[in-house]
Amino acid sequence: MSGAAVPPAGVPRLPRLVATDLDGTLVRSDGTVSAYTREVLLELDRRDVPVVFVTGRPLRWAADVFEHVGAHGLAIISNGALVWDVTGDRAVLERPIEPQLGLEVCAALRTAVPGTSYAVETMRGIELEPDFMERYQVPDAARRAPVEELFDGPALKLLARHEELAPQEFWDVAEEVTGGRLVITWSSSTTLLEISGPQVTKASTLELLCAERGIAADEVIAFGDMPNDLPMLGWAGTSYAMADAHPTVTEVADHVAPGHDDDGVARVLAGVFDL
Template sequence: MSAPASRPRLVATDLDGTLVRSDGSVSPRTAEVLAAVEALGVPVVFVTGRPLRWTEVVFEHVGAHGLAVVANGALVWDVAADAPRLERGIDVDTLRSVAADLRAAVPGTTYAVERLDGIGLEHAFRERHPVPDGARRMSTEELLAAPVQKLLARHEELSPQDYWDAAEAAVGDRVTITWSSSTTLLEISAFGVTKATTLAVVAEGLGVAAEDVVAFGDMPNDLPMLAWAGTSYAMDNAHPSVREVADHVAPDHDQDGVASVLASIFDL
């Protein structure tokens, strides 16, 4: 674990498997370090694949800048205003054509969608997390009737990598496909929408260049962000593809790895 040559001007961190522990908590030590970094005038931006409803639980740790990149870059949320700052969703025509072509190429595919107002699911989609109150089960036609932040595609038989490869071959030139789950669940965003491209917009708005950003992640959906940032850390528990791309390796997320690195970088 080594520090960048110069002190970063922005910290970008994934949540699950990175900043957040296995029990879903942000440890007191991590919270203290984040607050100390913010007090130095360095924004800490959460950059997550989580939908808004799962990100709100950590908003108490968002600093004065008040921004979080949500849903793999499909949404920038202004915490102070409790409103979207930027939305980058999939339009209906693309959504319908991609869903049809992926299902034709890989039978057994089922879908759910994430919108600003929550999740919608096909009747056959097997959600691994508790379905929130107000979520609707519906037909494919109803599900794909309006723009979405993310199209979620699940397969119950293929491995995540095999499914990703098949999906890329079928529709990858029209959308951006990634995954961050231990199950075979693909997260499909509008073409060119990644954690990196949306973080770049946020950083520009804060007057920070890519080379002045330090980023942390653990799963394939973090790869674009880690490649974009001037300094990158894979968590010790990260997917092998993430460890290959990152400049450095941070301790495990259950050992407060992000906090340990930040404390070293900023002499806390």
Template sequence: MSESGLAAATTPRLVATDLDGTLVRSDGSVSAYTASVLAELDRRDVPVVFVTGRPLRWAREVFPYVGSHGLAIVTNGALVWDVAADGPCLERMIPAEVALAVAGTLRESMPDVLFSVETVEGWSTETGHTHGRRLPPVREDRLERILAQPVLKLLARRDGANPDQFVAAATELVGDVVEVTHSSFPLLEISARGVTKASTLKMVCDDLGVAAADVVAFGDMPNDLPMLTWAGLSYAMADAHPQVVSCATHLAPGHDDDGVAKVLAELLGL
């Protein structure tokens, strides 16, 4: 693995970056330096696409930095949002019957697992299990009711579980019908089969006429692995999950040290 930027041979045509633990600092802010680098890339017509596991309601916090191309990929690739129009460009949903079957299989093996779901309208949860989220749910009801319609993401929480072991166990049970990953504490992030950050980013790049070889990607957690593997040039943050460090071709400074912006400034000679 090379240190930041030193092995890059060409200027990227598109930048794809995760947010939490990657572009955004630990206090939730985007530094003035990072903001200035993003603005300069926008002036140079190099799109910086945010590709995040965040749901829409949290992704809105960084929409002022999206740039003139106007797109953000949220909910691990399940939703592409047109920031200027404030509406969806693409929704890649889990069919209701699939989500309900997956939840049933997981609960049969792990009776203590708790479920919630993400939709464009917000998040809904099983009755009595608000999970300490920042915002109250739009709906709190029985599992079969919150899964009566297609969802962007099914979330499964198991307090006290080892996140990596939790993902491995769930993948063994349901990985043939859905995508299972995680980005922090023991909370499974489950998407429709084939829906990852990488597959949706490829759709966006195809529309823009950008090849994978011309994309540089940044990430820090297992939900970033497909994107980092797909992109022609990939950077793990210095404090990234070990799987991400092993997967990426290069290492960037940490997110609290403006690692993404520093690498981009070097790559583009800012």
């Protein structure tokens, strides 16, 4: 197999599970998964090494790349709020935000930062406040209403957007206001906070998934590029930041992989597993 990389000295034994972010990590800038990356993932699947997609994407976007997860067919969606059985086309674990807590946080953050607008992700899809300026195409059927009406049941993710503050500034204020009641992160180049339920991160859900399969943290190799990947990279026994990752991610990861447009994840895996 062409394009293989030499495995780093820091990988003492073959991992039993691969956990990878999608955007900016496995998926190229044009939204595709290359033929080479697909070949590597399928070979790992044949070797009985599960590749779990761990993404901030909602289910409707993650489904675009489900064909690449192989027969193992597992994905962690919405920053850990949902584990999806791709083969069975069903949810196997949901870790949502309860409405009362979500609305308390919404009110507190909007008081601290006027101009904050919200959207919620549920199993139905995205629902948005009228002033929420989504950068991606919104389904025609998506409901628009005040957050007090949108949050009428458990939500997989709460999105908070501001059109004037910088992402880090907005995050810092939100962290102070919420006091750890919910988990706040971001993975966008715009000022968009992704808010999850208590203690819900990519890492905590990945840990639950691995525990069910008798896989320890030091048997996991993980890849990511943005702040929402930090808990996962800190938990996994072997971690890689992409070459073009956010600086905070590079600081935490054990190694640096080639960029996502250079098939960095696949090239590292080909070297680690001697494909």
